[in-house]
Every structure is written in C-alpha cells, then in structure tokens.
Amino acid sequence: MSISLLAKYLPENCLPFLKHWFGDHTIHIKITRGRNSKLGDYRKMPDKSHQITINSTLQPQLFFFVLTHELAHLLAFENYGPRISAHGMEWKNTFRTMLLESISIYEDDLKSIILKFSKAPKANFMSSPELVRYFHIEDLEDESSYLEDLAIGARFIYRKETYIIEEKRKKNYLCLNTDTQKKYIFKPLARVEKIT
Template structure:
C-alpha cells in the first residue's frame, strides 16, 4: 500500500504518484505548520523537495500537493525569474488540477467551489474564504469558530495566544482590536479562533 493512500482520495493516488516520480520529487509529510500547508524547494544538488502538513484532509492535501508540484514545473518551464504565484504558475496549477476536478475524486459539493477558485487560483487556498470554508467542512470537528460567525464585540483567542475583540467588517476583512495593546488588526472572515466571550 502506498503511503499516499492515507492522505489522498483513492483515485488521485496513482496519477499523483506518477507526477512525483516523473519530476524526481522527494515528498516529506511533516507536522502541522501554522503559516503554511506545504512548500517546495530546489536543493543545491538539483533535487526537488516538497513538504506537506500531515494534518490536512484528503481534499486539501491533494490541492496543496498539486499547488507545490506546479511551482516546480512552472520554474522548469518558464525559468526561475517568474513570480512564485504569477500567471505562469497559475496556468500550470490550472492545467495540473484539471484531471482531478471530477466527482470520482472530489465530493460533488466541493466541485463548483473548486471550479470557481481555479478560474484564477490564489497563492493560498486560505485567502479564498469560500473555498477554505468548503474544505474545512471535511476536517475533524474542533472547538474553533470562524470570525465571520462571531457577533460584533465578541472577544476571541487567536492561535498566537492573544485576545482580540471583533469589530466591523471592511470590504472583505474584519477590524479587530487586540485587547492588551489596543492596536487594530485585520482578520480574514475564515480565520479560525476560539470564542472567549460573546
């Protein structure tokens, strides 16, 4: 049994294993990092390393793995001077994802959300609040809430250990005041926090 059977939808294992082998990628599955789901780097000896967080659900793991493979292929095809999440990477990511966007791999409720996202993929799936929330519904249940679910004035604890009070919504993000310093910070609506006081 492939190690990837544990992390990917069944019908994604063979094609993604082939992509990993064709591109001579060393895949490392690592403990959760708060700031990223995965990353790609080319070592000085020319080898390619992709790391993916082990705690991702199968659908987010698939998207993250393809996202990182797209970096490698885009750099090889267009050169190292391209922007990491520029038009060349977006095109490469779209082309690599296309064969996976089908009901045998992703649940039918996710497919329209993914189709919308992949018209113009973002640097992180977390900056697309709609997709982030749709993917999160396949994670194990937690005691966390999304900021958009909290009432204005609610006090919450962020993963950085600081407490904030939710303020008003700007165009897309929420003004939140850090309790201790009084400074205002902007939060994405899909940021996950622990409610302290509603």
C-alpha cells in the same frame, strides 16, 4: 518518499495523475507535523532535485490539492524557466490545468468549488473562502467560529487573548486586544472563540 508510500495520505485513484506529473523528476516529499503558517512548500534543491513538504494533518482531498499546488510550481519552473514569478500566470495556468485534469478525484460537493477556484487560482489557500469552509466542516461542532460570522463590537478569544471587533476594513477586520490595547488586523476566516 515513493509515490506509493503517499497513498495513505491521499484520496483513491489519484496515483496515476501523480505518476504522470512526477515524470522523471527526482522529488523528495517530506510529511511534516501540522504547521499554522503553511500547508505545503516547494523548493528546487542545489542538486537539481525538488523538495515538497506537506502537513500530515490534512484531509486526503486537501492533501492532494496542496500536493497539486506544489507540483504546479515544479512543472511551471521546468516548462517556463526559473525567472517566472512563483505565483504568476505560468503557475496559475499550470495549476488550473492540473486541477481540471484531476477533477474526478474530488467529491461531488467539492468539484464545483474546485472548478470555480480553477478560474483564478489563488496562491494562498486562506484566500478562498469556499475551500476554507469546505475543509473545516468537521470543526464546526467545536466552540470556534469564523470571525466574519461575528458582529461589529463582538468579543472573542484568539490564542488565549481577548479581542473586540472594532470595524470592517474592506475584507479584513480591525480588532482591539483588550489586554494590551493594541489593534490588529484579522482575516475574515480566522477561527476564533466567540464570547457570549
């Protein structure tokens, strides 16, 4: 997929950054249906080309953020060699540089969140509560809540099953499935339906 075909998924004025980052690399970008397990993925292919997959359901600024994350893998491996850790210091420094270089792309209310995130980039998007909240703004009108917004003892529905919050353990929550009586650990920003 050419960079220009990506335009419909991206915010305005970001193509110059992408052209610079793509350089002479052969990159195959696949736009996928929404995946719950990940927003994007990077792989170096056997023929030395690169493959990046990104969910089609992402808002333009999040799409650009995820694409930047995946391109940071490519550039870090190219600049530091194949033996580096996927989300090690080389990747973090590369991602940080790319985020700061392209900060003008983001909306004003998102810039401060990106700047804060860039100080210590996380491998997993869900590990950044501010980013997760920002990109779920439109979803707040539905019936779902973040688990961390519920009280201990509250009942909620997750994937059509009912749970009770038993306790908070460091950052996560121990919850009991009322049907199976099994206990599960939930992240604080899990989207759940509160039972009132």
